Amino acid sequence: MSDTIAVLIPCYRSAVALPVLVNGIVAVLAHGPDPFRIVLVDDASPDDGATWRAIEALRAQHGSFIHGIRLARNAGQHGALLCAMGSMDRDVTIVVTMDDDGQHRPEDIPALLAAIRAGTDLAIGAYQEKRHGRFRNLGGQVVDWTLRRLFGLPSSFSLTSFRACRRFVVDQALEHDGRFAYLSADLLSATDRRANVPVSHQARRHGTSGYTLGRSLRLVLNLVFTHSRLPTGIMLAIAALSMAATIASLAYVVWLRLTTDGVIPGWASLMLMMGVQSTMLMSGMAMIMLYVTRSHRLLSGSRSKWRIADEI
Numbered sequence: 001m002s003d004t005i006a007v008l009i010p011c012y013r014s015a016v017a018l019p020v021l022v023n024g025i026v027a028v029l030a031h032g033p034d035p036f037r038i039v040l041v042d043d044a045s046p047d048d049g050a051t052w053r054a055i056e057a058l059r060a061q062h063g064s065f066i067h068g069i070r071l072a073r074n075a076g077q078h079g080a081l082l083c084a085m086g087s088m089d090r091d092v093t094i095v096v097t098m099d100d101d102g103q104h105r106p107e108d109i110p111a112l113l114a115a116i117r118a119g120t121d122l123a124i125g126a127y128q129e130k131r132h133g134r135f136r137n138l139g140g141q142v143v144d145w146t147l148r149r150l151f152g153l154p155s156s157f158s159l160t161s162f163r164a165c166r167r168f169v170v171d172q173a174l175e176h177d178g179r180f181a182y183l184s185a186d187l188l189s190a191t192d193r194r195a196n197v198p199v200s201h202q203a204r205r206h207g208t209s210g211y212t213l214g215r216s217l218r219l220v221l222n223l224v225f226t227h228s229r230l231p232t233g234i235m236l237a238i239a240a241l242s243m244a245a246t247i248a249s250l251a252y253v254v255w256l257r258l259t260t261d262g263v264i265p266g267w268a269s270l271m272l273m274m275g276v277q278s279t280m281l282m283s284g285m286a287m288i289m290l291y292v293t294r295s296h297r298l299l300s301g302s303r304s305k306w307r308i309a310d311e312i
Helices: 016-030 050-062 075-088 105-115 134-152 168-174 184-188 213-226 232-261 267-300
Strands: 004-010 036-042 065-070 094-097 122-127 163-166 194-199 308-311
Touching: 004 016, 004 075, 016 036, 016 050, 016 308, 036 050, 036 075, 050 065, 065 075, 065 122, 075 168, 075 184, 094 105, 094 168, 105 194, 134 184, 163 168, 163 308, 168 184, 232 267
Parallel strands: 004 036, 004 094, 036 065, 122 194
Antiparallel strands: 065 308, 094 163, 122 163
16 A cells, blocks of 8 residues: 655745755655655745745646645744645645755655654654754754753754654644644654654755754743743742751751840841742742743634645
8 A cells, every 4th residue: 555645845935945856856756656745835935925936836847746835924944834734635644844945855755754664653864964054053952952851862863854754643743732833842742653764964055044043942942831841840849949948047047046145147148048039939920921921822822823825
């Protein structure tokens, strides 16, 4: 029984790179036994419609197996991919995700597909050498370290956006609301049958990456607050330590009062302790308000997933 493959590509200012990438994918998959389609999502590219026109041209060139979606506003890479996943036909059984900048080689897709057919639910490309910029690499290392800690992955496990997975893994990711999405985390949470597949990483030919160190750190915070109880655990630990310190200080003051005469010095230390406890209290309240704000956005829908403006 053959599989139906869907290759999903979020597109952002990639009018020049897309034709080369899509033609390469078609050349590789057309020689295989399985039907396939390519979903291109223009993530509201600020290029006067150049990316969308490139998608329209590819649709005219290759036919109906090219599916184009144009978002009304920027949803981010993960939001754009989730939009593409939600638009797939029900007969799709294997999903491949790639970047639009040409750094992922279409020739490596068969290796990812082979890993899936060998029994892996989620096959992730492992770069032999990363060709990102210095700060992009640093930011990626921070995000990957956080993901490994959250999901108990070995330190040698690579996490990239070039991957293939079974349909049920995608369906699990789509159950996430999408408003605070991080697709890698959603896919990892769906299965423990994961594997790395060695792939090449090409130098970027056009444009520059939109990922900065600051954006990577924001992704880390989103991961921690969405996929773990770590912030709550930290505040509980701080509260416990604060309570222990308060009880110990109280016991010490009582002991001094019972064993010595005169005034017990300690105004400065008392003020210091009050300042520390007030800071801890305000930090805890800020964390609670962050959770309340995120919950309010989810319940009210004030932060939407994405809006489709055009579709071909």
